[in-house]
Amino acid sequence: ATAIAPGRGSAVTEAPRGLLYHSYNLNMEGKGASADIVTPTANNSYRLEEDVAELAPSVAHLSDQELVKLFGMLVRAYDPCISCSVHELHVRVKRDRQKE
Incomplete structure:
Protein backbone atom coordinates (compact mmCIF):
# COMPACT_ATOMS: atom_id res chain seq x y z
CA ALA A 1 0.00 0.00 0.00
CA THR A 39 -10.05 28.71 -15.20
CA PRO A 40 -8.93 30.62 -18.30
CA THR A 41 -12.32 32.36 -18.35
CA ALA A 42 -11.81 33.69 -14.82
CA ASN A 43 -8.20 34.58 -15.55
CA ASN A 44 -9.12 36.60 -18.66
CA SER A 45 -12.27 38.32 -17.37
CA TYR A 46 -10.57 41.40 -15.90
CA ARG A 47 -8.81 42.30 -19.15
CA LEU A 48 -11.96 41.55 -21.16
CA GLU A 49 -13.97 43.96 -19.00
CA GLU A 50 -11.26 46.61 -19.36
CA ASP A 51 -11.27 46.23 -23.14
CA VAL A 52 -15.06 46.51 -23.30
CA ALA A 53 -14.92 49.75 -21.27
CA GLU A 54 -12.09 51.09 -23.43
CA LEU A 55 -13.81 50.27 -26.73
CA ALA A 56 -17.31 51.48 -25.85
CA PRO A 57 -16.82 55.27 -26.16
CA SER A 58 -15.22 55.00 -29.60
CA VAL A 59 -18.06 52.93 -31.06
CA ALA A 60 -21.07 54.47 -29.29
CA HIS A 61 -22.24 56.00 -32.57
CA LEU A 62 -22.88 52.57 -34.12
CA SER A 63 -26.33 51.01 -34.30
CA ASP A 64 -27.44 48.57 -31.61
CA GLN A 65 -27.15 45.71 -34.11
CA GLU A 66 -23.57 46.69 -34.99
CA LEU A 67 -22.66 47.01 -31.29
CA VAL A 68 -24.05 43.56 -30.51
CA LYS A 69 -21.95 42.08 -33.33
CA LEU A 70 -18.79 44.02 -32.37
CA PHE A 71 -18.90 43.25 -28.64
CA GLY A 72 -19.81 39.63 -29.36
CA MET A 73 -16.66 39.42 -31.48
CA LEU A 74 -14.60 40.95 -28.65
CA VAL A 75 -15.93 38.48 -26.09
CA ARG A 76 -15.26 35.51 -28.39
CA ALA A 77 -11.72 36.78 -29.07
CA TYR A 78 -10.98 36.23 -25.38
CA ASP A 79 -13.01 33.08 -24.96
CA PRO A 80 -14.67 31.43 -27.97
CA CYS A 81 -16.43 28.99 -25.65
CA ILE A 82 -18.51 31.59 -23.78
CA SER A 83 -21.27 31.90 -26.36
CA CYS A 84 -21.38 28.16 -27.06
CA SER A 85 -21.30 27.06 -23.42
CA VAL A 86 -24.63 28.73 -22.80
CA HIS A 87 -25.71 28.38 -26.46
CA GLU A 88 -26.18 32.11 -26.79
CA LEU A 89 -24.59 35.42 -25.99
CA HIS A 90 -26.75 38.26 -24.69
CA VAL A 91 -25.52 41.78 -25.32
CA ARG A 92 -27.62 44.59 -23.90
CA VAL A 93 -27.00 48.06 -25.30
CA LYS A 94 -27.50 50.75 -22.67
CA ARG A 95 -27.02 54.30 -23.89
CA ASP A 96 -26.48 57.40 -21.77
CA ARG A 97 -29.03 59.77 -23.32
CA GLN A 98 -27.50 62.81 -21.57
CA LYS A 99 -24.37 62.59 -23.70
CA GLU A 100 -26.23 62.41 -27.03
Whole structure:
Protein backbone atom coordinates (compact mmCIF):
# COMPACT_ATOMS: atom_id res chain seq x y z
CA ALA A 1 0.00 0.00 0.00
CA THR A 2 1.13 3.51 -0.72
CA ALA A 3 1.14 5.97 2.17
CA ILE A 4 -0.26 9.38 1.41
CA ALA A 5 0.93 12.24 3.58
CA PRO A 6 -0.60 15.66 4.10
CA GLY A 7 0.61 18.26 1.67
CA ARG A 8 -0.11 20.60 -1.16
CA GLY A 9 0.28 20.30 -4.91
CA SER A 10 -0.15 22.94 -7.57
CA ALA A 11 0.14 23.01 -11.34
CA VAL A 12 -0.37 25.28 -14.31
CA THR A 13 -1.34 23.85 -17.66
CA GLU A 14 -1.98 25.52 -20.97
CA ALA A 15 -5.52 24.95 -22.15
CA PRO A 16 -6.97 25.99 -25.53
CA ARG A 17 -8.52 29.12 -23.98
CA GLY A 18 -5.54 30.11 -21.81
CA LEU A 19 -3.78 29.08 -18.61
CA LEU A 20 -5.48 26.76 -16.12
CA TYR A 21 -4.20 27.01 -12.53
CA HIS A 22 -5.05 24.33 -9.99
CA SER A 23 -3.94 23.61 -6.44
CA TYR A 24 -4.94 20.90 -3.95
CA ASN A 25 -4.41 20.38 -0.22
CA LEU A 26 -4.45 16.97 1.47
CA ASN A 27 -5.27 16.57 5.17
CA MET A 28 -3.58 14.29 7.72
CA GLU A 29 -5.48 11.28 6.35
CA GLY A 30 -4.31 12.06 2.82
CA LYS A 31 -7.80 13.09 1.74
CA GLY A 32 -8.65 16.20 -0.22
CA ALA A 33 -9.08 19.10 2.20
CA SER A 34 -9.41 21.90 -0.32
CA ALA A 35 -8.94 22.76 -3.95
CA ASP A 36 -8.49 26.00 -5.84
CA ILE A 37 -9.04 26.14 -9.60
CA VAL A 38 -8.68 29.27 -11.72
CA THR A 39 -10.05 28.71 -15.20
CA PRO A 40 -8.93 30.62 -18.30
CA THR A 41 -12.32 32.36 -18.35
CA ALA A 42 -11.81 33.69 -14.82
CA ASN A 43 -8.20 34.58 -15.55
CA ASN A 44 -9.12 36.60 -18.66
CA SER A 45 -12.27 38.32 -17.37
CA TYR A 46 -10.57 41.40 -15.90
CA ARG A 47 -8.81 42.30 -19.15
CA LEU A 48 -11.96 41.55 -21.16
CA GLU A 49 -13.97 43.96 -19.00
CA GLU A 50 -11.26 46.61 -19.36
CA ASP A 51 -11.27 46.23 -23.14
CA VAL A 52 -15.06 46.51 -23.30
CA ALA A 53 -14.92 49.75 -21.27
CA GLU A 54 -12.09 51.09 -23.43
CA LEU A 55 -13.81 50.27 -26.73
CA ALA A 56 -17.31 51.48 -25.85
CA PRO A 57 -16.82 55.27 -26.16
CA SER A 58 -15.22 55.00 -29.60
CA VAL A 59 -18.06 52.93 -31.06
CA ALA A 60 -21.07 54.47 -29.29
CA HIS A 61 -22.24 56.00 -32.57
CA LEU A 62 -22.88 52.57 -34.12
CA SER A 63 -26.33 51.01 -34.30
CA ASP A 64 -27.44 48.57 -31.61
CA GLN A 65 -27.15 45.71 -34.11
CA GLU A 66 -23.57 46.69 -34.99
CA LEU A 67 -22.66 47.01 -31.29
CA VAL A 68 -24.05 43.56 -30.51
CA LYS A 69 -21.95 42.08 -33.33
CA LEU A 70 -18.79 44.02 -32.37
CA PHE A 71 -18.90 43.25 -28.64
CA GLY A 72 -19.81 39.63 -29.36
CA MET A 73 -16.66 39.42 -31.48
CA LEU A 74 -14.60 40.95 -28.65
CA VAL A 75 -15.93 38.48 -26.09
CA ARG A 76 -15.26 35.51 -28.39
CA ALA A 77 -11.72 36.78 -29.07
CA TYR A 78 -10.98 36.23 -25.38
CA ASP A 79 -13.01 33.08 -24.96
CA PRO A 80 -14.67 31.43 -27.97
CA CYS A 81 -16.43 28.99 -25.65
CA ILE A 82 -18.51 31.59 -23.78
CA SER A 83 -21.27 31.90 -26.36
CA CYS A 84 -21.38 28.16 -27.06
CA SER A 85 -21.30 27.06 -23.42
CA VAL A 86 -24.63 28.73 -22.80
CA HIS A 87 -25.71 28.38 -26.46
CA GLU A 88 -26.18 32.11 -26.79
CA LEU A 89 -24.59 35.42 -25.99
CA HIS A 90 -26.75 38.26 -24.69
CA VAL A 91 -25.52 41.78 -25.32
CA ARG A 92 -27.62 44.59 -23.90
CA VAL A 93 -27.00 48.06 -25.30
CA LYS A 94 -27.50 50.75 -22.67
CA ARG A 95 -27.02 54.30 -23.89
CA ASP A 96 -26.48 57.40 -21.77
CA ARG A 97 -29.03 59.77 -23.32
CA GLN A 98 -27.50 62.81 -21.57
CA LYS A 99 -24.37 62.59 -23.70
CA GLU A 100 -26.23 62.41 -27.03
